[in-house]
Amino acid sequence: MNNCLKLKGGMTTVVNIVVQAKNLKKIEEEIYALQSKAPSLMKGMPIVIDFGSIEVTSDFVSDLISLIKSVGSIPFGIKGEEENLADIARLSSLAYLGLGHNAIAQTTASKNDDGLSIYSENTKASPTEPESSIERAKIVHGPIRGGQQVYARNADLIIMGNVNNSAEVLADGNVHIYGTLKGRVLAGLRGDDHSKIFVSNFDPEMILINGDYMTKGDISQDLIGQSVVIFKVDEKININKVSS
Amino acid sequence: MSSKSKRGRVIVVTSGKGGVGKTTTSASLATGLALKGKKTIAIDFDIGLRNLDLIFGCDNRVMYDIIQVMNNEVKLHQACISLNIKDTTGASTDKNLFCLPASQTSDKTHLNVDKIGALIEKLRDKYDYIICDSPAGCEDGALMAMHFADEAVVVVNPEISSIRDSDRIIGHLDTHTVMGKQGLKMPQNLVITRYNAVPESDMISIDQITDILRIDVIGVIPESKDIIASSNVGIPAIANQKNVVGQAYMDVVERILGNDLPLRFLNANRKGFFRKLFGAK
Numbered sequence: 001m002n003n004c005l006k007l008k009g010g011m012t013t014v015v016n017i018v019v020q021a022k023n024l025k026k027i028e029e030e031i032y033a034l035q036s037k038a039p040s041l042m043k044g045m046p047i048v049i050d051f052g053s054i055e056v057t058s059d060f061v062s063d064l065i066s067l068i069k070s071v072g073s074i075p076f077g078i079k080g081e082e083e084n085l086a087d088i089a090r091l092s093s094l095a096y097l098g099l100g101h102n103a104i105a106q107t108t109a110s111k112n113d114d115g116l117s118i119y120s121e122n123t124k125a126s127p128t129e130p131e132s133s134i135e136r137a138k139i140v141h142g143p144i145r146g147g148q149q150v151y152a153r154n155a156d157l158i159i160m161g162n163v164n165n166s167a168e169v170l171a172d173g174n175v176h177i178y179g180t181l182k183g184r185v186l187a188g189l190r191g192d193d194h195s196k197i198f199v200s201n202f203d204p205e206m207i208l209i210n211g212d213y214m215t216k217g218d219i220s221q222d223l224i225g226q227s228v229v230i231f232k233v234d235e236k237i238n239i240n241k242v243s244s
Numbered sequence: 245m246s247s248k249s250k251r252g253r254v255i256v257v258t259s260g261k262g263g264v265g266k267t268t269t270s271a272s273l274a275t276g277l278a279l280k281g282k283k284t285i286a287i288d289f290d291i292g293l294r295n296l297d298l299i300f301g302c303d304n305r306v307m308y309d310i311i312q313v314m315n316n317e318v319k320l321h322q323a324c325i326s327l328n329i330k331d332t333t334g335a336s337t338d339k340n341l342f343c344l345p346a347s348q349t350s351d352k353t354h355l356n357v358d359k360i361g362a363l364i365e366k367l368r369d370k371y372d373y374i375i376c377d378s379p380a381g382c383e384d385g386a387l388m389a390m391h392f393a394d395e396a397v398v399v400v401n402p403e404i405s406s407i408r409d410s411d412r413i414i415g416h417l418d419t420h421t422v423m424g425k426q427g428l429k430m431p432q433n434l435v436i437t438r439y440n441a442v443p444e445s446d447m448i449s450i451d452q453i454t455d456i457l458r459i460d461v462i463g464v465i466p467e468s469k470d471i472i473a474s475s476n477v478g479i480p481a482i483a484n485q486k487n488v489v490g491q492a493y494m495d496v497v498e499r500i501l502g503n504d505l506p507l508r509f510l511n512a513n514r515k516g517f518f519r520k521l522f523g524a525k
Binding site: 147 | 408411412414415418419455456457458
């Protein structure tokens with residue numbers, strides 16, 4: 001209780017450099033091209049190198065790290081399916097972050113023909129949660145109380161019970177609440193505009209789908225206490241009553 | 245667990261918000277349990293303020309406090325004040341009731357979780373019930389009072405800020421306690437105090453409270469000027485069994501002891517309405 005330190009899980013957006021071919025010469029060209037296009041972006045940018053299923057050697061990894069450092073970016077972790085990658089990471093004083101983009105859900109990677117691609121994702125610093133390829137909905141029994149937060153990473157979230165005032169429920173996918181929503185609900189956190197929110201008794205402090213939100217004051221009074229579905233069309237939040 | 249020693253039950257009385265009646269409730273429950281023949285100690289965790297001894301009328305007998313016991317500066321029995329309280333029916337707490345006061349000179353950052361844990365373990369061997377009177381707020385003192393609890397009594401007023409604070413505190417009971425950390429569900433019960441304190445039209449109803457907090461009600465204590473009067477003379481309200489407050493607190497004690505009684509004193513004028521509410525459940 002009187003410790004100087006406290007361990008906390010947290011979320012930070014990082015850029016992933018996805019290596020799609022083991023061609024250092026070509027990668028070098030592409031990185032310099034990126035740098036000339038956006039020099040301030042690359043400078044000081046924390047980076048995760050994602051090797052996917054590509055087989056790599058420790059020499060290749062250390063060459064790539066030096067290359068990325070030379071343009072001012074800060075590589076801090078690597079991921080991929082290569083067996084020795086955890087050892088390579090340790091030798092290079094980097095964090096090994098698991099299997100990489102092929103093993104987890106395909107995120108919004110904009111791929112080039114070969115070489116590398118860049119995408120963003122939120123990494124959650126949680127030492128206990130293993131990466132899973134099955135994206136089952138997370139089911140939580142409520143009430144979720146004031147000050148509590150429930151997050152379904154890379155999945156839908158189902159709350160059985162109430163979400164009380166100043167409680168917060170978040171999901172990368174859809175959120176279902178079978179109870180009274182009085183707190184905050186955030187869906188599609190990692191950039192999914194198609195995520196929806198379903199609430200059986202609606203009286204929220206805030207609703208959000210991928211960056212666009214409404215607070216209590218924005219919500220029409222005749223929707224309060226109703227069963228609703230919330231979705232987004234053209235960056236605008238829509239709330240419809242669910243007819244039964 | 246030896247046959248000689250007791251395994252006392254630790255009950256935290258908590259609320260989040262201040263002024264809702266935690267200390268009044270702690271003192272009455274401890275007194276009531278002792279009147280029922282249970283060896284009981286009430287601990288004041290409100291380090292720096294110290295109120296429980298006043299409600300028990302033993303403030304002039306305070307020599308040592310919980311911090312000194314915790315630090316092994318004094319023996320446990322030296323700091324525990326024995327109380328002999330008689331109720332209006334003639335029953336007496338007769339060597340069953342003790343109070344361990346808070347310190348006025350230290351502050352709550354002096355509480356050490358391991359030392360308090362050791363102290364509570366010691367008390368479990370000597371008492372049937374250990375009532376931990378929590379300070380307001382959700383910081384060190386309050387977290388320490390609930391940390392080792394087996395059961396919680398959440399005190400709430402029929403008023404929105406009290407309900408919201410209690411909601412947060414219940415969240416802490418689920419996560420910041422030994423039981424919570426073991427993934428166990430701590431039994432939590434609600435005592436609604438100062439009921440009828442505000443005009444009926446403004447007051448939040450019992451079912452609205454339970455709809456938000458989702459824990460069982462084990463007592464509804466009507467608002468009464470007798471509570472202030474009993475605090476001022478240093479006799480816990482439960483000792484006056486001629487008054488509805490004393491009777492309502494005794495009902496809570498009976499329910500803690502496992503006796504299933506219907507809730508009463510909900511509203512003298514509109515009993516039918518509340519019967520309807522609770523009859524359905």
